[in-house]
Amino acid sequence: MKILFDLLPIFLFFASFKWAEGHKDLAAQWLTEHLGFAVSGGVVGVTEAPTLLATVVVVVATALQILVLKALRKPVDKMLWAGLVIVVVLGGLTLWFHDERFIKWKPTLIYWLMAVGFLVTEIVLKRKMLRQMMGGQMDAPDAVWRTLGWAWVLFFGAMGVLNLYVAFNFPTDVWVSFKMWGSLGLTLVFTLAQGVYLSKHMSPPPAEAGGSQ
Template identity: 50%
Template sequence: MKLLLDFLPLLLFFVTFKYADGRADWAAAFATEHLGFLVSGGKVGAAEAPVLLATVVTMLATIAQVLYLKLRGRKIDLMLWISLALIVTLGAATVYFHSETFIKWKPTLLYWAISAAFLVSRVFLGRNLLRKVLGAELQLPDPAWARLNWAWSVFFGALGVANLYVAHAYSTEAWANFKVFGATGLMVLFMLGQGLYMSRHMPEQDEAPAEEPKP
C-alpha cells in the first residue's frame, strides 16, 4: 500500500501527460476554460497544456497523499514534506507562467535534497544516515556503512544532473518517459547493487549443530 502511495503522483503525472499530449487541442481548451484564471494571460496553448494539466493532477495527488496519511495518523517522511513543498511551489510557477521549465526542476531538487541529507549528516553531523535507518535490521562493518552512505549521496546527486540533462536536451515527452521509466529503472538497479554489496559484508550465520546420531 505504501509503495502504491509513493508512486501514485508519478503515475498520475505520466498518465495525464500522455492522455493530454495525444489530444493537445482539447487539452488547451480544457485548461484554458478550467484553469485560465490561474494562468498568466488567461490562455493556455496546445504546446504547454499537457504538462500543465499533468502538473495540476500531481499537485492534487501529493496533497491528497499527505492528507490521507495525516488522517490515518501515520508518520509523514521528511522527503514527502520536501516533495510536497517542491511540487506546490514549482507546480504553481508552472501553471502561472504555463512553462514546463519549473516542474522539470522538481525531480532534480528532490534528488539533490536526498543527496545533501546523506552528505551533511556524515560530514557535518558525524552521523551515518543510512545506518540510522537500516542499522536495526542489518549488521555491517563500519567501513561498509560509510561506503554505502557515500554511494547514496553520489547516486542521487548524479541522478539530479541526469534529470536536468534530459529535461533541457530532449523534448518534454522524452523527459516524461525518463522521469517515469528511466529514473525509476536506475533506482531499481542501484538498489539491486546495494543489496549485492550488503550481502557480501553481512556476517555469516552460524551453522546449526549437527544432530547426534540416534542409538
Template identity: 50%
Template sequence: MKLLLDFLPVLLFFVTYKIAHGDPAQAAALATQSLGFLTAGGVFTPEQAPIVLATGVVIIATLIQVLVLMALRRRVEPMVWVSLVLVVVMGGATIWFHSDAFIKWKPTLLYWGMGLALLGGRFIWKKNLVQTVMGASMRLPESAWTKLLLSWVGFFAAMGVLNLIVAAQFSTDAWVNFKLFGSLGLTLAFVVGQGLFLARHIQPGSDA
C-alpha cells in the same frame, strides 16, 4: 500500500500528460477552464496544456498522498514533505509562467536535497542516516555503512544531473518518459546493486 502511494503521483503525472498530449486542443480548453485562474494570462495554448494539466494533477495527487498518510496515522517521511513543497512551488510556477522548466527542475532539486541531507547527517550531525534507517535489521562493518552512504549520495547527485541533461537536450515528451521509466529503471538497478553489496558485507546475527 505505501509503495502505491509513493508511486501514484508520478504515474498520474505520466498518464495525464500522455492523454492530454494525444488531444492538445481539447487539453488546452480543459486547462484554460480548470487552471486559467491560476495564471497571469488565463489561457493555455495546445503546446502548453499537456504539461500544465499533468502538473496540476501531480500537485493534487501529492497533497492527497500526504492527507491519506495523515488520515491513516502513518508517519509522513521528511522527504515526502520536501517533495510536496517542491511540487507545489515548482508546479505552481510552471502553471503561472506557462513554462515546463520549473517542473523539470523539481526531480533534480529533490535528488540533490536527499543527497545533501545524507551528507549533512554525516558531517554535521555525525550520523549515518542510511545506518539509522537500516541498522535495526542488519549488521554491517562501519566501513560498509560509510560506502553505502556515499553510494547513495553519488546516486542522488548523478540522477539530479541526468534529469537536467534529459530536460535540456530532449523534448518534453521524452523527459516525461524518462521521469517514469528511466528514473524507475535506474533506481531499481541501483537498489539491486546495493543488495549485492549488502550480501557480501552483512554480518552473522543480522535479521536480514
C-alpha cells in the same frame, strides 16, 4: 504497498501527460475554463496543455498523499513535505508563466535534497540511516555503511544532473518517459547493486550457545 503509494504522483504525472498528448484541445480547454485564473493571460495553448495538466495533477496528487496520511494518523515524512513545497512553487510558476522549465527542475531538487540528507545523516552525524531503513536486521562494519552512504550521495547527485541533461536536451515527451521509466529503472539497478555489495560484507551470525563440541 507503500512503494506504490510513494510513486503515485509519478505514475499520475506520466498518465495525465500521455492522455493530454492525445487530447490536446480538450486538455487546453479544460485548463483554460477551470484554471485560467492561475495562468498568465488566462488561456492555455494546445502545445503546452499536456505539461500544464500533468503539473496540476502532480500537485494535487502530492497534496492528497499528505491528506491521506494525516487522515490515517500516520507520520508524514519530511521529504514528502519538502516535495509538496517544491511542487507547489515550481508548479505554480509553470502554470503562470506557461513555462515547463520550472517543473522540470523538480526531480533534480528532490534528488539533491536527498543527497544532502544522506550526507548529513550518514556521513556527518553517522546515524546509520540506511541500516534503520533496512529494519536494523543487517549488520556490517561501519566502513561498509559509510561507503554505502557515500554511494547514495553520489547517486542522487548524479541523478539530479542527469535529469537536467535529459530535460533540457530532449523533447518534453522524452523527459516524461525518462522520469517514469529511466529514473525508476536506474534506482532499481542501483538498489540491487547495493544489496549485492552489502551481502558480501555482512557479519556472520553468532554461533549458537550449547552447540556441538
